[in-house]
Amino acid sequence: MTFTRNLCLFISSLLAALWSLWPIYSLLRVSLESPAELGAMPMHFIPLMPMFSSYLRMVGFSTRVFGQMEGPIGIWRYYLEGLLNSAIVASATTVLALFFSFLAGYAFARYRFRLKGTLLGLLLFSRTLPPIVMLIPYLAFFGMVHLTGTLVGLTLTYLVLTVPFVTWVLIGFFGSLPKDVENAARIDGCTRVSVLRKIILPISAPGVASVGVIAWLMAWNEFIFALLLVGGTPATTVPPVLEAIFVGGSFPALDLFSVYSSGVMISIIPAIIVSCVFQRYITRLKIVDPGAGTLGQ
Amino acid sequence: MLVFYPLAYSFWLSLNNANPLLGNKYVFVGFQQYTKTLTDPDFYSSLSVTLQYTFEALIISTFFALGLALLLNEPMRGRSVLRAIVLLPWAVAAWAAGAMFRYVLDAEFGTLNGLLNALGFLPTYVQWITYGSAVTALSVATSWNITPLGAFFILAALQTVPEDLMKAAKVDGAGITRRFRYVVLPYIRYALLITIVVNTIMVATSLDTLFLLTTGGPGTSTTSLTFRIFQIAYDELNLGGAAATSFILVAVICILTIAYFMMLSRVSARGRT
Numbered sequence: 259m260t261f262t263r264n265l266c267l268f269i270s271s272l273l274a275a276l277w278s279l280w281p282i283y284s285l286l287r288v289s290l291e292s293p294a295e296l297g298a299m300p301m302h303f304i305p306l307m308p309m310f311s312s313y314l315r316m317v318g319f320s321t322r323v324f325g326q327m328e329g330p331i332g333i334w335r336y337y338l339e340g341l342l343n344s345a346i347v348a349s350a351t352t353v354l355a356l357f358f359s360f361l362a363g364y365a366f367a368r369y370r371f372r373l374k375g376t377l378l379g380l381l382l383f384s385r386t387l388p389p390i391v392m393l394i395p396y397l398a399f400f401g402m403v404h405l406t407g408t409l410v411g412l413t414l415t416y417l418v419l420t421v422p423f424v425t426w427v428l429i430g431f432f433g434s435l436p437k438d439v440e441n442a443a444r445i446d447g448c449t450r451v452s453v454l455r456k457i458i459l460p461i462s463a464p465g466v467a468s469v470g471v472i473a474w475l476m477a478w479n480e481f482i483f484a485l486l487l488v489g490g491t492p493a494t495t496v497p498p499v500l501e502a503i504f505v506g507g508s509f510p511a512l513d514l515f516s517v518y519s520s521g522v523m524i525s526i527i528p529a530i531i532v533s534c535v536f537q538r539y540i541t542r543l544k545i546v547d548p549g550a551g552t553l554g555q
Numbered sequence: 556m557l558v559f560y561p562l563a564y565s566f567w568l569s570l571n572n573a574n575p576l577l578g579n580k581y582v583f584v585g586f587q588q589y590t591k592t593l594t595d596p597d598f599y600s601s602l603s604v605t606l607q608y609t610f611e612a613l614i615i616s617t618f619f620a621l622g623l624a625l626l627l628n629e630p631m632r633g634r635s636v637l638r639a640i641v642l643l644p645w646a647v648a649a650w651a652a653g654a655m656f657r658y659v660l661d662a663e664f665g666t667l668n669g670l671l672n673a674l675g676f677l678p679t680y681v682q683w684i685t686y687g688s689a690v691t692a693l694s695v696a697t698s699w700n701i702t703p704l705g706a707f708f709i710l711a712a713l714q715t716v717p718e719d720l721m722k723a724a725k726v727d728g729a730g731i732t733r734r735f736r737y738v739v740l741p742y743i744r745y746a747l748l749i750t751i752v753v754n755t756i757m758v759a760t761s762l763d764t765l766f767l768l769t770t771g772g773p774g775t776s777t778t779s780l781t782f783r784i785f786q787i788a789y790d791e792l793n794l795g796g797a798a799a800t801s802f803i804l805v806a807v808i809c810i811l812t813i814a815y816f817m818m819l820s821r822v823s824a825r826g827r828t
Contacts, residue, residue, distance in 0.1 A: 282655060284655055284665070388808075482766070
């Protein structure tokens with residue numbers, strides 16, 4: 259009985275791991291194999307000679323490929339700038355979103371005020387909107403005020419995507435904190451602001467930090483806003499650079515497939531780190547987010 | 556404010572004839588954009604793509620989410636490793652998922668062909684993304700991306716099922732299907748519904764995976780409503796038409812969501828009597 263059970267569990271675990279890892283493996287394989295190996299039939303599952311040179315050429319180094327010196331690919335400068343811009347935008351979005359949502363979430367969780375129910379409903383409703391619906395007005399509006407092609411503009415739009423989500427999670431989080439400590443602090447003469455700073459902030463730090471990580475990842479992974487608002491400009495983030503390779507223009511020469519794939523691999527490294535660290539907390543965090551429109555996108 | 560200003564602005568746009576190339580002069584045309592959209596044959600073909608895409612991806616991702624959650628709920632060695640692996644697709648960007656599935660499904664050097672060939676199922680390589688199958692391929696790619704979220708919703712609910720109840724049911728001689736139906740299901744029904752609603756919204760509004768995997772093609776076989784909105788706004792530069800189409804998409808999503816909640820309330824009402 260236990261043997262059969264263990265065997266079943268083992269096989270299903272194997273299948274689950276296969277399902278989750280196969281696409282990532284497919285990409286990794288392309289990034290490491292030479293064009294000749296890619297076309298081999300039967301397929302080479304493990305590259306005979308891993309070509310780490312693809313990664314080097316993507317980030318701007320010249321290396322020796324099969325005895326020949328090959329320079330970095332044409333877009334390496336955009337790619338590196340894209341990585342930097344992505345990191346800047348994601349970090350700025352996280353800090354600002356946490357600041358606003360921290361205050362808003364606390365207010366929603368602790369105070370009663372007019373239209374509270376309506377505002378909560380609107381907050382939820384905004385999560386069911388397709389991102390592209392929000393994008394159209396920004397396209398029209400940013401053109402007028404000259405914010406297209408700037409990191410500031412992109413960060414502003416990312417706040418629209420992240421603030422409702424972060425606020426929603428934090429409302430639930432603050433609701434679960436004990437009120438007694440706050441009341442005691444108020445009696446001892448703390449102002450409301452110092453209650454927030456000296457009591458709420460320290461005890462909610464772990465929760466706030468984990469929501470912050472998700473917000474960072476949402477901004478890092480965002481694609482369509484970046485494509486239309488900053489794509490092709492010096493303020494571009496990573497996704498538009500790679501999109502231009504895969505979709506726009508002519509089909510790339512076969513030997514560049516590996517290089518481009520290494521670009522995608524580099525850009526998902528944060529995702530891999532986050533999921534390894536997060537598996538511990540994910541069921542505890544209670545991200546019951548009805549309408550997680552862009553979560554993980 | 557950040558959210559509702561653009562929304563109102565978008566609605567205003569949808570009533571206008573706005574073309575960014577002609578400057579910022581908007582011409583008020585009332586509901587003309589809506590009537591134009593609703594009489595456009597392209598609109599109906601992309602609506603049916605969206606519906607098929609949503610339906611297929613929903614079925615795949617919900618079953619996989621349930622299966623993965625049940626698996627992760629079993630006590631076993633290496634569970635935290637498996638949990639990290641299963642969570643991984645959630646953290647990967649949707650556009651990156653599209654790029655990855657290109658290399659899974661590619662006819663020449665895709666790994667799916669390679670694997671099936673090595674196992675002896677497939678003597679020659681197959682073109683997976685064709686006019687007829689592109690939506691299904693897209694559904695699989697999207698499901699890969701969104702399944703973990705649902706799996707962890709359901710897993711959180713599964714952990715609330717009291718162990719005594721499971722033991723009692725076992726002692727009473729309930730088989731595994733009956734145990735699932737009468738003991739587990741009532742506890743996870745809410746999580747399951749949330750998963751379905753969230754997944755529906757995510758698929759119906761998704762664009763990134765599609766963009767990198769098929770870019771609306773072959774032909775117009777994967778031109779979903781979201782991609783159609785993108786085309787109207789970006790290629791035809793008709794912001795008003797794009798805004799109108801997007802409001803119709805929001806209406807479709809609202810109808811689907813309301814339908815789920817009505818189904819749920821009926822199911823739970825029947826359960827009580």
